[in-house]
Amino acid sequence: MKPIVLTAGYDRAPHSxxxxxxxxxxxxPPDLILIAYPFSLTRIRAIIRSRGLGTVLNYTSGKGAKSPGKDPHSSPLREYLTGTGLAEQSSLKRWATQWNVRCTSVGDINSHAAARIVSRLGPCITGxxxxxxxRRRFLDAxxxxxxxxxxGPLPAIRGMNACEWSLLLEQPVSVTLHHIDEGIDTxxxxxxxAVExxxxxxxxxxxxRCVVAGIDAMVRHLHAAxxxxxxxxxxxxxPSGRQCFVMAPALRELLEQRLPALITRQQKMAQQA
Known part of the structure; x- marks a missing residue:
């Protein structure tokens, strides 16, 4: 049986x-959980530039990455976690301690230290x-x-906020399982x-709902591998299709306004598929 490595961006990542x-x-179970802790000064600056100060504050308070305007009464992810007996604020480190799984934090996932930790397991499957x-160093290890x-649907929608861009650009809402290479979702x-x-x-x-579909698919494929x-x-x-970046607040507002009509179109596309 091949060992499994899981990477994560922070300790309280519910999908992880x-x-x-x-x-x-x-x-x-994973043989190793590698948390690339996001709080080096360089990474904090990058997160603030791309996602705003609020995201960093949510990470530090243990709330994870939240989006503005999130409806606290409608959360497919929270429902999924409750159904599997997990709390929304579950900790990877606490889970790893409970089940005797090695869990290690590094400052940079592409560092020599991270590559050494992973390569010592021998040929492995990484989720x-x-x-x-x-980068290449980690991928080689x-x-x-x-x-x-x-x-999002690859190759049409690559990069950040793929679900949001899929909606706005009238692409099918979906999750794509793929291998990572040195490109961005290539x-x-x-x-x-398909996600309903x-x-x-x-x-x-x-x-x-995309996150939940991704959890189930990752578990299935990692177990099979x-x-x-x-x-x-x-x-x-x-590298075909469109590489997307963090959606600007004005476009997010436009998406919210157009959402009912876009959902109707999504439903029609699903019926025709």
């Missing part, structure tokens, strides 16, 4: 804890759940491949999972 727990319940853009769940694809857009959904609810039944990539998208 959910993937670790899902693997444990299948009998293939990416955060930690920064991966990570073994067979690094798996990622991208909350690695070989494994599976596309429901009447009355908020942007945050749809994004969280660890037990020797990995899926074969069906395409290598390359």
């Amino acid at each position: 804890v959910a993937i670790a727990e899902g693997l444990r319940r299948l009998g293939t 990416y759940t955060g930690g920064g853009i991966l 990570a073994g067979h491949y690094v798996l990622n769940a991208h909350s 690695g070989p694809e494994l599976e596309r999972i 857009a429901r009447t009355g959904d908020t942007v945050d609810a749809l994004r969280e 660890a037990t020797g039944a990995a899926a074969t990539p069906y395409s290598r998208p390359g």
Whole structure:
């Protein structure tokens, strides 16, 4: 059985804890959780530039990355975590201690130290759940491949805020499982999972539904890879499509205004698929 590494961007990442727990319940818990702790000065500056000071404050308070205008009464991710017996503010370190899993923090996921920690496991399967853009040093150390769940259709929507951009650009809301290479969401694809857009959904609810679909798919694929039944990539998208960045507040506001009509179009696309 191949060892499994999980990366994470912070200790209280709920999707990371959910993937670790899902693997444990299948009998293939991660052998290592590597948290690329985001609070070096360089990373704090980068997060503030791209996501605003509020995101950093949420991380430091243990709330994770929250979006403005999030509806506290409608949370597919919270419902999923409750259904699996996990709390929204579960800690990776606490989970790892409970189940005797090694959990290590590093300042930079692409550092020599991080590469050494991972390479010592030998050929492994790595599930990416955060930690920064991966460079060649880490990819070389990570073994067979690094798996990622991208909350958008590849290659059409690459990069940040993929669910939001999918809605605004009238692309199908979906999650793409793919291998990570040195490009931005350009690695070989494994599976596309359609995500249902429901009447009355908020942007945050749809994004969280993508996260939940990604959790289930990551658990399934990582377990299969660890037990020797990995899926074969069906395409290598390359750098085609549109690389997206953090959605500006004005565009986010426009998306919220247009959301009911966009959801109706999403539902029609799903019926025609």
